[in-house]
Amino acid sequence: MDTTSAASALTAPEAITRRRATRKFDASRPLPDELLKRILSLATHAPSGFNLQPWRFLVVRSAASRRSLRACAYNQPKVEEAPVVVVVLGYHTPYQSHLDEIVAQSVALGAYSEEVGKAVRASAYQAQEYVTDRKHWATRSTMLAAATLMIAAESLGVSSAPMEGFEEQKVKAAFGVPDDHSVCCLIALGYSTETPKFPGRLGLSEVCYEDHFGRPWTLGEA
């Protein structure tokens, strides 16, 4: 099976419902380069405010690096067992470094005219200058990319494990991550040695409200 072609990929609802946080990866089975590239490329299709794309993916693949990362993540075995762990970073200030390039690309692709591009650039810069909590701003879009990455992986037959159990300062020190980037999560990728059972979810009636906070959603359970 050609796992990199769209034709053989799972539908989105299948990928979303089949994805489970993998507990144990097959350490002997590498993730093919082309597949990893395809998954990361799909992750970059996530949306972001003014298309500023604050996500950065630190791809940890060498055995030595995975060992270092494990030491920053409460010694969790899967960090070393998975063939790839992506350190998902949120870059706080892409509007200061990448806005011109991003707008120029959109104009080149015909998404808008040069004139509109100038206006977009100006309003993006102005809006971004108003954002006070830059870490929070970057984290929001970066986590959209993280979810996209995991759904893409699952649809192409690759298992994932998102992790929030790590010491951010240790990760930053070990991998040279600068102050203007936050570590949003780690995502291990590879092939699971088991099929974790579905742990369940709260019902829609518990997580949805209609038109006002606390007002039950009349559609009820799905």
Next chain:
Amino acid sequence: MDTTSAASALTAPEAITRRRATRKFDASRPLPDELLKRILSLATHAPSGFNLQPWRFLVVRSAASRRSLRACAYNQPKVEEAPVVVVVLGYHTPYQSHLDEIVAQSVALGAYSEEVGKAVRASAYQAQEYVTDRKHWATRSTMLAAATLMIAAESLGVSSAPMEGFEEQKVKAAFGVPDDHSVCCLIALGYSTETPKFPGRLGLSEVCYEDHFGRPWTLGEA
């Protein structure tokens, strides 16, 4: 076409690459209840730390509520034009209110034994007590659910528009959102009257590093 069956849904890579932030919704075309329910239900399949599911979806559907929300979102017409706008909330402290229910459900579904459930509960509670920035914690998983929601919608033929242009305090006041919830984003849902052009993305060589921050990823461009 039965747009609610998995069989007719787009593959995940198709949904991910075709999704575009909709600028103009068809105000005359409602979103069928069953489809909205299915999209929200799929969104709840996103992963979260200890399965704590901090996302809450405030489904804004009545004309009056959409008008109120528009006033909190810099008067953007699409907030009123879209048949549904989901105010995506991050609930800061589900470990204090929902942990027992969540663990009991997992045990009931056979995801783990009652004994393991007790251990999971204890370590979840302990780990959560260490989290200092609860807004940031809640936002991370909530944005995973937000991305899942948009990919699910696209795969089922429903367009979306994620929005970060809103005044959080106004939204909270207008819709009675309590202090222990943050407004993470708004997502308008419905049917687009146009197909926005792809604005492009930074290349993988610009957003990926290998084994150390700043070290170019040797796989290069996708």
